[in-house]
Amino acid sequence: MEYEPVIGLEVHVQLRTRSKMFCGCAADYQTAGPNTRVCPVCMAMPGVLPVINRRAVEFTIMAGLALNCSISETTKFDRKNYGYPDLMKGYQISQFDLPIAYDGYMDLAPSETVPGGHRVGITRIHLEEDVARLTHVGTGRGGYSLMDINRAGVPLMETVSEPDIRSAEQAEAYILELQSTMRYLGISTANMEEGSFRCDANVSIRPKGSDELRTRVEVKNMNRVRAVVRAIEYEIDRQTRMAEAGERLEQETRGWDDDNGVTLSQRSKEEANDYRYFPEPDLPPLYIDRALVEEIRASIPELAGSRRVRFETEYGLSSYDAKLLTARRETADYFESVVLSRDHSGDAIRAFAKEAANWINGELARLHNSSNGLDSDLADTRVKPAQLATLVELFQTRAISNNAAKQVLADMFVTGRDPEDVVDEKKLRKVDDSESLLPVIDAVIDENPKAVDDYLSGKETAIRFLLGQVMKATRGAADANTASQMIAERLETVRKA
């Protein structure tokens, strides 16, 4: 019997609002000292009243529209009851039967790992609040837990997918696309390591071709995209082996153990919480005005997928370059500002864009990543788009060599100077007129009698050494073709002399 995996993902993202979900405390819980972003509401004092954060609702509507959802006209909040020390109220304010957004989908673009592309249904997107952070110190009798309430009440938006995902690779593509969308919309940092993007995976298997939904397990505790992929692969494998051995799968929650590469049982169905949802009596229902929905729809920027396609067709970029450039909105914006700072069109814009893409994805990315870390964006680089455009032109018109262009960019990256100024100061403009090259070549020939002898006795490769010396003397500014031709001519006159 052949089996196929059935996967549905639940993703929580923290929203980038200034204040928390139901109180006025600042939501910057990560940089603030422990328990400095707290008030009676998020500390769960009795008798306090929550107030809905408008921004968080707008962000959720925006996410819903970006994921092709319908937006509820009437929505409300509910209490989800459970007991755990990170939840001081004894319930979490969430949304049960009337989420803000529902019935959408995400199209995964065709790729090597997702051939032909794939559509994943979005069941719902709703709003809730994050819980306090517990740090466990030691175990047993001497053990204790520290509690930081800063995170309690930070807006959390949950996106639930339909069980439409059929492989770990599709799950990965879905997560990356969702991450990119949240970042393009500017509504979340969507960073798994920081905990602003968390993903639980529901996994089951069924006979290939069947459309039934069988018993599933929910896997938690993955804090990198790679971990989600490995956990799903592990579960598919484990469940398939169980099915082949005739064992019955139990519905349960399992945790991913990254060190050992396995999932471990955490809670069975019998131990599962009964959340006893009921409407939050302290908050009024929300009626979402259609005019607001349209206003938000109009503010949605072009997302990574369509931007990538446009970069390929409009600027003739390779899909590789287009993918790199659109991975982050800031990089894509930067690239486009570079290109649009010149009024090229047709073939010229394509040639210019291709060269600009090379410099942004290559040398600029290298400089940027090594000084700012991999996960930062280009938005705040000292090299202004128009300045990079000038550098690209200097290189494109062969006014400076590749090596010189790299030196110039390294300087611009630190100082923010104009490329022409750096080129002039460092005398990097390519020298290809014989008048300026001749004295340099003569000096090199004078200073390297051994290489000259080698050449004259038939070792033609010696010319490469001499060329290297000329390049060194001109700090890379000499035009290599012109210079090597001139060296050869010069050596012939030496031979005749």
Ligand code: ADP
């Ligand atoms: P819960 O509220 O208990 O987490 P839901 O019914 O809301 O359960 O489903 C949560 C997630 O599980 C959704 O992403 C859904 O697509 C997925 N899911 C539901 N049934 C299955 C199944 N049989 N196999 C895999 N995933 C499933």
Ligand code: MG
């Ligand atoms: Mg769940």
Ligand code: ZN
């Ligand atoms: Zn508060």
